[in-house]
Amino acid sequence: MVSSTAPRLGLPAGDPAEPDGSTDAGLIRASLETPEEFSGVFDRYADEIHAYVSRRLGPELGQADDVTAETFLVAFRKRHKYDLTRPDARPWLYGIAGKLISGHRRSETRRLRSLAKAAGGADGPGAALHEEERSAERASAAAMRPALAAALARLSAAERDLLLLIAWADLTYEETAEALTIPVGTVRSRLHRIRAKLRRHLHLPEEPIA
Template identity: 60%
Template structure:
């Protein structure tokens, strides 16, 4: 007689079914650095559009604040990236962030509107305090806000082009001292000394309007 042996189910409970293993997670995509985009654009010019998409709005906001003219800011922004495209073969690939480079180009282009900028600052300086909207000064070191108070507009109008460029790159573009030095092509020591002189000028001008 053939007998069938069954396992003792009470003594050895069946193991629960094993859950299917989760598929391996996909690697997280990392954005190419600015330097990588520029380098890739040497072989594939269309890759440069990625740099424009990444930084054009920021450059435009800065130009618009400097010039108080959206059309002029449009022109400065477009020209900034056109100049950058033409000069991309000379970009230092060791600098992963292209913002200082782009701000440096934009600053030179804004200089073509220097007289208009100075006239605007002087016009704002003549406004009555209660009518002016303003760049609010958070401290003697930083100038920021939505518009310009007359006293501060007068102080900015009294700065040299080099002083104004440096101050606003640090205050509005929020560049570090090292980045501002790179943008303007000057030594870091010059950045520190020039900002110190500029803060002193701003403070004295504000005190005279108090």
């Protein structure tokens, strides 16, 4: 680890690729010697990561705040392992966030279930929901179609991770592959399977998910 009191890194000053350390890789490289530089990465992507995490975990209990903070702390601690040939750090950050979201899988599934029930299933609207589930409903102004939420809840965590990086975080297939450290071909084949699953589930929208 790098000492905060250590002098600046002896990097070539005029690196043509990154004249002012303006790529993410440049910032991360600078942060190896001067940890404070990493705040530049935070400033660039904190809002975006937070938005993604809050879409997946919902607004309640400050979970998105916690997961976002953790994402950047983990990134900071792992920054010496960052592949500096990759100028864009977004896929890496989303990959870390995705792993942390997996740790909150129960919250995510509960959220999706509550969204699925929001339209009024067999139990009636919110009849058997706990308070936090009700607040999740209220907070999701643009609630997903219940059937879609139900279908998402039925995907495996890994499938949901991949699908939502593409659909909600707007990552390309290549970036998704980078985030999940899997080959692009695997992204395509998994996505194919996910689509098939969604198709199947969406045709049975009223099927109970619990």
